[in-house]
Amino acid sequence: MQVTLSQHLSSIPDSAVSGIISAAARAAWQDVIPMAGGEPTFEMLVNPREALRDFDERALSKYSPFTGHGELLELICGKLARLNGIEASTSDLIVVPGGAGALWGSLMAVVDPGSEVILTDPCWEHYHSIVKMVGARPVSWPLFADRMNGELDFDALLARITPATRALLINTPLNPCGYVFSEADLRRLIQICEDRGVQLICDEEYETFVFGQARHVSPRSLSPNVISLYAMSKSFAVTGARVGYVAARPEVVALIRRAGLYSYMFPSSPAQCLAIAILRQDYVGYLSHVRAHYEAKMERLHSLFAAVPGIELEKPMGGVYLFPHLPEIEGRNAAHALIEKDHLLCVPGDVAGPSAAGRVRFFFGLDDAVLQDAAQRLRGRFTA
Structure with a gap:
């Protein structure tokens, strides 16, 4: 007889972000731009190996x-x-x-x-x-x-x-x-x-x-x-x-x-x-630097995305993401085409709620050259 597993847990889906990142890893794309998550790219305040040496066993x-x-x-x-x-x-x-x-x-x-x-x-x-x-x-x-x-x-x-x-x-x-x-x-x-x-x-x-x-x-x-x-x-x-x-x-x-x-x-x-x-x-000084660093990243990506035809976007008051409204591609949220065809990992906004239908979430804390590449791929998708 087959063992019955939890119906409650089975009814809860994986998150969109985990699915997107896992699918990209399985596909082994070599040109991925990772804008689906929010992994910090700045340096830690301490060297972890040196820091842990100060503590006893x-x-x-x-x-x-x-x-x-x-x-x-x-x-x-x-x-x-x-x-x-x-x-x-x-x-x-x-x-x-x-x-x-x-x-x-x-x-x-x-x-x-x-x-x-x-x-x-x-x-x-x-x-x-x-x-x-x-x-x-x-x-x-x-x-x-x-x-x-x-x-x-x-x-x-x-x-x-x-x-x-x-x-x-x-x-x-x-x-x-x-x-x-x-x-x-x-x-x-x-x-x-x-x-x-x-x-x-x-x-x-x-x-x-x-x-x-x-x-x-x-x-x-x-x-x-x-x-x-x-x-x-x-x-x-x-x-x-x-x-x-x-x-x-x-x-x-x-x-x-x-x-x-x-x-x-x-x-x-x-x-x-x-x-x-x-x-x-x-x-305190470290966090002030981090905030200024990310604000510059946000301004950079916002200016790049604002120049792409068809995009509607607000400048965020905070956080680590841009959340523009994009035209659908082939009847679906634009995120799907950007992921599958351009390997630009991003998150369809509708997973955040009905009010976000048509929007796409992009993490902006990446190197400037990567942000430039992301904007070029986005522009190519909407001007092709």
Whole structure:
């Protein structure tokens, strides 16, 4: 008799990004331009081999405390105070395996089977699957009232809150469109959530990458009831280390710890040592340089893409992607032809929600020559 596998897990699809990258690897294309993901291309703040030599064997190879090494928690408290305006104690923090671990643990702490979690449309495609994984139901909130990165539609949000609503998950700057929630936006969201007993969860993965006159505001700096999620991956170019952390009320931290206890148990000790080494440095100056570097990349690709006929695009307020609207090719989102025919790896916008139909997400943190090549391939596709 054949063994029955999980129907629940089988019903959750692979992400578009993972499928695109895997398909390109199987095809063994030699001329790929990797704009589907967001792998940092700038240098790390520390040399990892040298940094880890400063830690004894016990710190590197033994069990970690369940919420994270004490020194790392203290350093995170300092970072939150300096950069996020959040006064936190170590009891308000837990270190987790990356931003995805922060999302999963935080949702586990606030939902029950059958609960509803409101997600913005557009949003990172993984959010819907993570919500389903923890047994809740995702509900989409069309974020903008009229146009991408325009005014927020708070009436549409209010219409989606029901007795089953347990949480609202937002992301600022927002992947994929680069919208940065203003302080006024956040204050209104906090008030709506607190009035209706809904937990506001904010993913701040892209906190460093805010451009022009935009300013990153951590909603937890406005209310202690917010759960704020952070990862070192994008800002510090340590995507493989898998270090994230959550700032929340101690009772929420206790439940995230319990979720970790029966899954990953504790965050990796060597990864935490690397994070400690990073946060011992002048990370404020480093992050300022990183932000300026990526803003220049964004401006470069924006100017190149803006010159391509038929493209409609806004300049993002933050994040690491351009998100233009492109004409369909052969009746499909243009991303499919760009991937299959031009080997320009990008992401069809409709995976981010119905509001993003016709859009395509492009990572802009690549060398200038690569950005130039990408623009030439795009131009060739629309002027052929």
